[in-house]
Amino acid sequence: MTEVSKMPMKEYLAAPAVSASVLLKLLDSCPAAAWYASYLNPGREPAKDDTDASDKGTIAHSLLLEGDESIVQIINPADYPNKDGSVTASGTNKAIRQARDLARLAGKIPVGAEDMDEIRRMVHQAKHFLSDCHATEPAIYQSFALEGGESELSVFWDDDGVPCRIRPDRLSKDRKLIVDVKTTAGSAEPDDWGRNHLIRESQYVRAAFYRRGIEKTFGVRPDYVFLVVETDPPYLASLVGCDNRALELGAEKVDRALRTWRQCAKDKVWPGYEKRVCYYDTPQWLDATAFDAEAEAWAAKSLGGQA
Numbered sequence: 001m002t003e004v005s006k007m008p009m010k011e012y013l014a015a016p017a018v019s020a021s022v023l024l025k026l027l028d029s030c031p032a033a034a035w036y037a038s039y040l041n042p043g044r045e046p047a048k049d050d051t052d053a054s055d056k057g058t059i060a061h062s063l064l065l066e067g068d069e070s071i072v073q074i075i076n077p078a079d080y081p082n083k084d085g086s087v088t089a090s091g092t093n094k095a096i097r098q099a100r101d102l103a104r105l106a107g108k109i110p111v112g113a114e115d116m117d118e119i120r121r122m123v124h125q126a127k128h129f130l131s132d133c134h135a136t137e138p139a140i141y142q143s144f145a146l147e148g149g150e151s152e153l154s155v156f157w158d159d160d161g162v163p164c165r166i167r168p169d170r171l172s173k174d175r176k177l178i179v180d181v182k183t184t185a186g187s188a189e190p191d192d193w194g195r196n197h198l199i200r201e202s203q204y205v206r207a208a209f210y211r212r213g214i215e216k217t218f219g220v221r222p223d224y225v226f227l228v229v230e231t232d233p234p235y236l237a238s239l240v241g242c243d244n245r246a247l248e249l250g251a252e253k254v255d256r257a258l259r260t261w262r263q264c265a266k267d268k269v270w271p272g273y274e275k276r277v278c279y280y281d282t283p284q285w286l287d288a289t290a291f292d293a294e295a296e297a298w299a300a301k302s303l304g305g306q307a
Helices: 009-014 020-028 031-037 052-066 094-105 113-131 138-143 190-199 203-218 244-267 284-306
Strands: 002-005 072-075 109-112 149-151 154-159 162-166 170-172 177-184 223-230 237-241
Touching (some): 020 244, 113 138, 190 237, 203 244
Parallel strands (some): 072 109
Antiparallel strands (some): 002 154, 149 170
């Protein structure tokens, strides 16, 4: 079973299939936690991720990938004055809170006018960065051309009995390239982002799962690149790839997670954590820290005695 379609995000998230996030939950936590977050849990509540940072990222995605502002409801504090006619600069009076709530009920993302201007500038800089890549990274540049790729295409496949799904941010027309757009309040410097996000957040596992889905569906094993954009001026951007070792390790983890999922689904048993005392291995750096502290105390005492 394979299916490729354009569908609303809400419909995609409700589809009965395993996502990269669920597999990461299984790997980083346990099968019970993965089951709870999956479509198999009839009591599962949709994840709510409506912080200001996530809202800005979602809007930036829509503008960069689709050129679409229809998901946005701009909230201008001047349109919601207090009873005395004054304007709440923080945008948190009752009328504004109600307007934001109504926007979400209508399926839109409420955002302040100034924040929206910042997002537009950020997206503009990201597009400018991509245009400058036409000589250095022509495949990435071409994938963002009007006819060079597709954005947020929902892909479903059966992985030896496990229904799976992915939704690449940008997939080239020839299916040989996936570009994953990430916004960050931190640094987009490649080494910094690679260390703090690619590795620590297991983004390389997500990349391996997406590559697997495209290969299973289209018979092509794509390259996978992150377009990282900073959310603060001057809105710097970078391109970060996964080296072969990271992709190999990611593929091994995906294999293990899917094997575990199949077995748990077959047995209808989703284990939690170990039912025994577990001991965390004390890292070597902790011993070094304790030694340094002891040496400093001894030195201070010795110097005090000489005085």
